[in-house]
Amino acid sequence: MNIKLIRADLPANLKTLELHPFADFHLGDPHCDFKHIIEMINHVRDTENAYCILNGDLMDSAVRQSIGDIYSANLQPMEQLQQCVKIFDPIKSKILAVTGNGNHEARIYKNDGIDMTRLMCAQLGIENKYTETTAVLFIRFGENWRKKKMFYSAYITHGSGGGRKEGGKVNRIADLASIVDVDLYIHSHTHLPLTFKETFFRIDSKNNAVTPVTKLFVNTSAQLNYGGYGDIQGYKPASTDNPVIFLDGTKHKMNCIV
Secondary structure, eight states: OOSEEEEEEOOTTOSEEEEEEEOOOOBTSTTBOHHHHHHHHHHHHHOTTEEEEEOSOOBOOOOTTSSSOTTTOSSOHHHHHHHHHHHHGGGGGGEEEEEOOOTTHHHHHHHHOOOHHHHHHHHHTOGGGEESSOEEEEEEESOOTTSOOEEEEEEEEOOOOOOSSHHHHHHHHHGGGGTOOOSEEEEOSSOOOEEEEEEEEEEETTTTEEEEEEEEEEEOOOOBOSOHHHHHHTOOOOOOOOOEEEEESSSSOEEEEO
């Protein structure tokens, strides 16, 4: 089993869980919407039932040998790391999982063998929540009619590819269901905030039956205002509205709003 398993055992008194997948902040990029980032983090800090996942490309990580503009950056890589530690410190107890497979942080790893996201997690004291690739996250919280905590599973990955068109980006996240059977799939990288559901028939071997189950797919936004590389390459402006996932703590029910 090569996929890392991360477990989050949360309070039984939570009736609903707000799950915020944060990714593609691109700290250091001059077009980074830092004000919006702080607003989202403060919401998690100030909301009892709000938690988050960090899903790659938090730092822009442009270096001389990589794609990216090192001359326009308003923070250098070390400063980006320090900024990440500073802004996430108030909510470090609310971070459920961190993926390290962002293509931007990979620029530094490829050139120098330094994993910036792992360093961030080590400084925050949450290295046990870190995966250098992908992870399956098990979440337990709330209480159902049997007086047991509700259980949800999520597959999280920063992702790759997707192309320019919306259809290609949707296909990219839909394909994750062929990797592992979970309730929730969280993908980033393509900067298109979207969500959809599909039905899947799961084998019930105990009862010799099949059970229809709902799968929720979520793709996160990027916190970048229009300009720079996107403008030069003719990409569409992307919404910075980030999806928020809602998990029910009394019955198995998932929803997402953008």
